[in-house]
Amino acid sequence: MTRIFFLLLALSFFSNRLAAQDTYKVTADQLRVRASSDPKSKVVGNISQNENVTVLDASNAKFYKIKLKNGEGWVSKDFVQKISAPQPATPQSASTA
Template sequence: MTKSFFLFISLVIFSLSLSAQNMYRVKADKLNVRATNSPTSKVVGSIKQDENVLVLDSADAKYFKIRVNNGEGFVSKEYLVKIPSQAKPVPVTTPVAVAVPSVTKDSSSIILFAVVALILITILYFAFKYGKHNKFLISFSTIIILIIGYFCYVTFLKQKTVSGTFATSVDTQYNSFNFKSKDSVTVKDVYNDSLFTVKYVIDGDIIKLYDQQNSILLLIRDENTLIGEGFTRGTFIKK
């Protein structure tokens, strides 16, 4: 029994030593875990930067087989750096949800609109004063000033809004955005085959979405088109 106990302890120590020699740290912002050692293989998960992973097989020239919580997977060796056996492991922190900041109103837009409105009213006043016998001039001036005033209002003061579902045919992680209310949107993640709902704010022409890991930015081109960058690269058209 004593020999068996010492043999068991030796095996445990050997396994820990072997694991320490095969520990790597992720150096990418977000490293995708694939089902096989192919760049076209299905993404089955992801690992955040500075997390440690156990490499099970490093024989492949481009991909390492690693241990993950729900089994095994493959990652690109380009984004891993070996941890020396004596190095202290980096603690894994619990992800913290990102708070959506409040959007402060830009008073400069209001001031600029007020200045433009004052100029237009002044022009209209002189048009009525000196052109009161010329109905065509007064009508034409009034129409032009009202059109300019409307476009200034839309440009400087009117708050942009989005609603409905916007989708893209491009191969990107976030495939569609369903804006159900004025502050929440449901996002389709095709890499993880899931849906999640997050808060969003509109700052000028930019929609800012916040989840636990990423900041998602979308540019409002018009009421039917959104432009995404990074994880959301592509053109999203309203259905």
């Protein structure tokens, strides 16, 4: 019984973490992706303007940890903008005349 409880607790934690990933749009012409959250760390890639990125960790004051095709990287918070989630459509009631 205890094993089941901890298994469910772990699954709940990981599913919440996955759901918390937000999508952001790059606002800079070319955004440098760095190896760490240190602004002097190695540049491991670039992302073009209007590209979307998935943020994995937003806890750093100046950088977001993002998901890349071949791993992870860090980008400055100053050059990305959160994309609002689309609002679900509300059904229109049919009017009778």
